[in-house]
Amino acid sequence: MSNANATKLHAELAxxxxxxxxxxxxxxxxxxxSLKIELSELGLLFPSVEDxxxxxxxxxxxxxxxxxxxxxxxSQDVPAFERYLHLLGNYYNDFGTxxxxxxxxxxLVALSLLxxxxxxxxxxxxxxxxTLPSAITDSSEVTWVTHLEQCLMEGSYSRVWxxxxxxxxxxxxxPRPEFAFFVATLxxxxxxxxxxxxxxxxxxxxxxDARTLLFxxxxxxxxxxxxxxxxxxxxxxxxxxxSSPQHPNKTAAGQTGVPANLSTGLLGSFEGDKELDKTKVVxxxxxxxxxxxxxx
Numbered sequence: 001m002s003n004a005n006a007t008k009l010h011a012e013l014a015x016x017x018x019x020x021x022x023x024x025x026x027x028x029x030x031x032x033x034s035l036k037i038e039l040s041e042l043g044l045l046f047p048s049v050e051d052x053x054x055x056x057x058x059x060x061x062x063x064x065x066x067x068x069x070x071x072x073x074x075s076q077d078v079p080a081f082e083r084y085l086h087l088l089g090n091y092y093n094d095f096g097t098x099x100x101x102x103x104x105x106x107x108l109v110a111l112s113l114l115x116x117x118x119x120x121x122x123x124x125x126x127x128x129x130x131t132l133p134s135a136i137t138d139s140s141e142v143t144w145v146t147h148l149e150q151c152l153m154e155g156s157y158s159r160v161w162x163x164x165x166x167x168x169x170x171x172x173x174x175p176r177p178e179f180a181f182f183v184a185t186l187x188x189x190x191x192x193x194x195x196x197x198x199x200x201x202x203x204x205x206x207x208x209d210a211r212t213l214l215f216x217x218x219x220x221x222x223x224x225x226x227x228x229x230x231x232x233x234x235x236x237x238x239x240x241x242x243s244s245p246q247h248p249n250k251t252a253a254g255q256t257g258v259p260a261n262l263s264t265g266l267l268g269s270f271e272g273d274k275e276l277d278k279t280k281v282v283x284x285x286x287x288x289x290x291x292x293x294x295x296x
Contacts, residue, residue, distance in 0.1 A: 006035065006060075046087070047094075061091075062091045062102060066102065073178040088105075106136050118185035119185075140175060203245075204241065205238070205241070210239050
């Protein structure tokens with residue numbers, strides 16, 4: 001870089017980041033904060049092709065922003081990750097034909113796709129995917145995410161679990177360690193989708209079967225999850241969904257202390273086979289149609 005202080009700080013950042021898992025997160029964050037100020041003063045946060053900036057300075061700035069993007073995931077700061085990706089978009093797009101390709105572009109784009117998938121933003125996922133060049137979509141990282149999305153769309157949750165299983169033995173199968181953060185969110189989303197289906201399909205379910213269906217490692221995990229969805233587990237280890245006649249909500253008032261308005265899923269009320277709200281159904285259908293239109 002043309003600025004001596006920026007060059008010094010960049011060298012310190014690269015050295016600390018090179019320590020991998022042993023890197024001091026607080027030190028990395030402090031260096032990134034200082035470097036963003038330097039980049040701003042040098043005009044490298046939002047560089048313009050017309051200004052013809054130095055290639056070496058551009059590559060150094062891109063490297064700093066990429067480290068910032070990874071660090072934001074390690075610190076679980078999703079908004080910061082999005083901001084870094086926005087800044088990097090200028091380097092990957094406007095300067096894509098000028099600078100040498102970065103080996104971090106495909107992993108970071110894959111992380112962005114995984115973030116959208118974990119939020120169940122399928123329209124956003126496909127919109128971003130369609131803008132990517134083949135060199136990125138064919139990368140191992142993006143291919144892993146698109147395969148995961150395909151499994152989700154097919155309802156092959158067992159295959160999703162095999163890809164995302166959050167254990168030490170399978171962590172090495174993830175494209176990068178940072179993928180584990182969004183994978184955990186995605187697994188939670190999938191579990192809630194399965195749980196919602198279970199609540200509609202069953203009245204009761206053995207605890208062991210619920211554990212299998214929800215891909216939990218232990219029954220204790222099932223019990224903790226059941227508490228978040230107002231499921232009742234009796235002394236015989238049978239899960240009673242809110243529709244069960246033996247659920248505390250259905251028993252005489254005052255026996256359990258469970259609020260009567262907590263019935264299905266996370267919140268709501270159960271009033272038998274109540275007719276669906278047609279307005280909500282139409283609104284949901286129109287929203288789905290708009291997402292399909294944006295994909296096409």
